[in-house]
Amino acid sequence: RKEVEQDPGPFNVPEGATVAFNCTYSNSASQSFFWYRQDCRKEPKLLMSVYSSGNEDGRFTAQLNRASQYISLLIRDSKLSDSATYLCVVNRGDYKLSFGAGTTVTVRA
């Protein structure tokens, strides 16, 4: 079983829509969690960290469910510029991260 699993999508949504997707992780000892954004042919960039039950940053909301071992990301009022691949990333408590393969989101005009 992969350490971090994501629905690859793609999620095709119109501008202004809400889109949400999940990620599951296998190691119950995982300590901290992140969402990274990766644009086509670019490096991953940190979108937000998820430390406790969840947090919000503008139009982005991340939720963590430790009991079921999943993390979700919700994007409200989608913009064209939100089109990207979103990587779910898990830290087991050491200095190494485990990356999911990513969920592709395409926002259309």
Next chain:
Amino acid sequence: NAGVTQTPKFRILKIGQSMTLQCAQDMNHNYMYWYRQDPGMGLKLIYYSVGAGITDKGEVPNGYNVSRSTTEDFPLRLELAAPSQTSVYFCASSYSTLRGSYEQYFGPGTRLTVT
């Protein structure tokens, strides 16, 4: 701050050639990492370093070598390039936050093709 820089951006190698991918960071981060990313796949850890003079293998180290003589630099060496090493290579650095997590910051990547 330039952050994490990588050179070259693109490279085409012939089978059996060698090359060094350069990575540097100016954030004084102790931890540095090399990943490869194949199409549609997640990032796979090749090598990592917890400080100058200390390196260790990740998930996919075969065919690669690293060194860390300074905090800033973490070059990746490919010996005897093979087509299976065609990939995008990302270097990253991190530090331990107050919460004890290790947010990583990435360089722009090197696209390598081996033919």
